[in-house]
Amino acid sequence: MYIPTLNDMLEAHERIKPHILRTPVLTSAYLNELTGAQLFFKCENLQVPGAFKVRGASNAVFGLNEEQARKGVATHSSGNHASCLSYAAMKRGIPCNVVMPRTAPQAKKDTVRRYGGNITECEPSTTSRETAFATVQAQTGGDFVHPYNDPRVIAGQGTCAREFIEQTDGLDIVMAPIGGGGMISGTCLTLSNLAPETQIIAAEPEQADDAYRSFKAGHIIADDAPKTIADGLLVPLKDLTWHFVSNHVTDILTASEQEIIDAMKLTWKHLRIVMEASSSVPLATILKNKDRFAGKRVGIIITGGNVNLDTLPWTI
Structure with a gap:
């Protein structure tokens, strides 16, 4: 198993620069007041295909x-x-x-x-x-090209965290949703080298919480067919992503289906951008655990914005 390095991430960033956007970081005074934290949203939903991947x-x-x-x-x-x-x-x-x-x-x-x-x-x-x-x-x-358990993919995903810390002048915590763990692994790769003081917290749906249970058990626990509105988070960890999760992730927090929907609606309303249910899981867990994040500078990676506009979850 080849573990990608910081140099792999740096080379990836040069390779992909002509083909991706350096996505913006948004803030919301309302969401800061609601959570008691300073929140910074890295908008990967604005990539041309609509996702960090x-x-x-x-x-x-x-x-x-x-x-x-x-x-x-x-x-x-x-x-x-x-x-x-x-x-x-x-x-x-x-x-x-x-x-x-x-x-x-x-x-x-x-x-x-x-x-x-x-x-x-x-x-x-x-x-x-x-x-x-x-x-x-x-x-x-x-x-x-595996969706996440591929050194090339993880190195590429790690470029997002590099941009994020450059755009925010430092963060106490960086959060992203976790399914198979590609984005979290890339985040771990970058931050463990460039900002080791920054905590990395993953967020997961309660109804697809195999990464949470794996983290607590100390070994991979895989669900074959979980069901959640966060359809981008249905896959299990693999050996390469587990390496990063088990060595660098501070914690994994979970949110219910209704909490995810409520957070998704909040961000649509107050950030005024389209994001998927999967992308709203981190904010849902922050709202659920406000004391843990109060007073912190928290970066949230909005992972995607490919949504069926005819079936928005709060209208069903």
């Missing part, structure tokens, strides 16, 4: 040699990694094949197809996803 996907795609690139890339994903890998592949002019759960939001499927990705649907479980992917990869020969 364009960083890791671009690092993998543009790091391929010409022989590898001719066969294209392949992956399995509930949505954002699929769309971001399709986007990066389109920019390089190579094929992209993705396996997606049939229950993935239509907005995310539409984004994949808009960027030229070829979708194979599977049942909404980790087992079904990995079985279907094995067939697709055998047929296409594309380079497997």
Whole structure:
């Protein structure tokens, strides 16, 4: 198992700069007053494909040699990694094949197809996803870019935290949602080297809390098919992301489905931006644990903004 280094992250940042945005950081006086903390929101939902995963996907795609690139890339994903890998592949002019759960939001499927990705649907479980992917990869020969358990992807995701600390002049805590752990791992990679005094806290839905239970147990506990409104957080930790989580994460906090929806609505109203339910989990946990964050400078990575506007959770 290759563990990506700080140098890998720095090289990734130079490689992907032409293909990503340096996303802005927003603040809200209302949300600061509500939580008792100074909150800084890194808006990765404003990336062109609508999610932070364009960083890791671009690092993998543009790091391929010409022989590898001719066969294209392949992956399995509930949505954002699929769309971001399709986007990066389109920019390089190579094929992209993705396996997606049939229950993935239509907005995310539409984004994949808009960027030229070829979708194979599977049942909404980790087992079904990995079985279907094995067939697709055998047929296409594309380079497997794992959604999160890939050193190239983690190094790419780590570039977000580098920008974040530069844009905020230092943070006490950085928070991000956790599913498979790609963003959290990249954050750990960067901050443990560049800002070791900054705590890293992950946030997870109560109904898909395998990372929380893994963290408390000291070993990976994987759920096969959890159900939560935060559809980007349905996958389990793997060996590479577990390395970073177990060594560098301070804590993992959880929020209920209603708490996630309430936080999502708050941010739509007061930050005036579109974000996914998965992205609102950190704020939900801060609101649930105000005393822990009071008086702190807290950075929150808004991981994505690909939302089906016809089925917003507070209207259902």
